[in-house]
Amino acid sequence: MGLVGTPPPTRTELARVGDRLSFVYLERCSIHRDANAVTATTDRGTAHIPAATLGCLLLGPGTKITNAAMTLLGDCGASVVWCGENGVRFYAHGSSLARSSRLLEAQAHLVSNNRARLDVARKMYAYRFPGEDVSGLTMQQLRGREGARVRKVYREHSERTGVIWGKRNYAPGAFDQSDAINQALTAANAALYGVVHSVVVALGCTPGLGFVHTGHDRSFVFDVADLYKAEITIPAAFDAVAAGSENLASDVRRHVRDAVVKNRLLERCARDITNLLAPDLATEWEQIDELSLWAGPGKGEVGAGLNYEDQYS
Structure with missing residues (x-):
């Protein structure tokens, strides 16, 4: 019934x-x-x-x-x-909003080839360093530059808000044991992960196939979320602590929500993921509803729902 x-x-x-x-x-x-x-x-x-x-x-x-x-x-x-x-x-999470698996197939192809995976990882880092050429840097060099960038962002927001900053201190299961700014960052980042995860699965991608992060069922979520922390969660956390919030987790989520809306993050996140994985996809690729059969190595695809008995030998 x-x-x-x-x-x-x-x-x-x-x-x-x-x-x-x-x-x-x-x-x-x-x-x-x-x-x-x-x-x-x-x-x-x-x-x-x-x-x-x-x-x-x-x-x-x-x-x-x-x-x-x-x-x-x-x-x-x-x-x-x-x-x-x-x-x-x-x-x-719910069902994907995409009818097509094209972005998922692109993600699986890129992450399975070391050269292609490195290219995507470099593109992700290039988003953090606009106008700079990072195409020749190794992953070790990129991680070092990213670490310096993030430390600078923390320092700038500490000076802007007057919130004392030491270092990022997060231990799973020990939320209450860290100081206020680290609690705020944890709550802010977690909300951001939820938003990014919703975009990842809505586009039909898999959260587990990351390019920078690896080995976790949300590796790709962490990859994408890292593109926006300097604009979304770090300022939100410092602002919430500076305001002397009595309900820190709730208030920092409101700051994150406002920043997400201001920066049109869902639209931007969907666009960035598509550009990273398959920049040549048409605008309306999500609604393409075509089921095909794999024809074999190097032979592309053939139509589904047909009888191929005459071709069998």
Whole structure:
């Protein structure tokens, strides 16, 4: 027996990933489905959130969510992140918004060839050093330059806000043992990872095939997120601490949300991933709905759904 009620939006009715809300954070509420919206209910009332335009839903402590709401979010390609008291962790995502596997195939091809992988990694670093030629640098040299750049960014925001900065100190499972600025950076980066993860899976890529990071199920997420930390999470963390926030994790997420909107991060992230992996893809590649059969090494593809008995010998 099928579900009774409003059918979910079709893929053509869903908002493109670059046009979606970046993320919505909810805590201490009950989440249900009402037609094609998810609802968040507390003792103060009920809020409706259109699922088809949502990029990432962050579920904080005290949230309860129904099967119907999760089904809708999955059908709409929205990512769902469960947030603990000690930071944010990505646990689930919906279906890809892309009909085509072309970007995924490009990612797998590039990461499987050392020369091509190095080229993509250099392009990622080139985003951090606009106007500079990094095409001849080794990975060791690139890591060294990136380390110096990040230290400079921390120092500049420390001077700008008056927040004392020592060093980045993050230990998984020990969130409360670090100082305020490191807690803020952890919470800010975790929110950014959730947003970037939602874009990665919406485009049909796999989070685990990274070019700079490797060996983790979110390696590519960390690769892409690193492109934006200097603009998004580092300023947000220093601003939240400088403001003397009493609810640091919540306030830094608001700063991240504002920066994501200001910088049109979802649109930019989708464009950057496509340019890194397959810059020649057409603008509407995501909606190409073509199923083919592999014809064999060097023979390309042939149409699916056909009987090839006459060719068999």
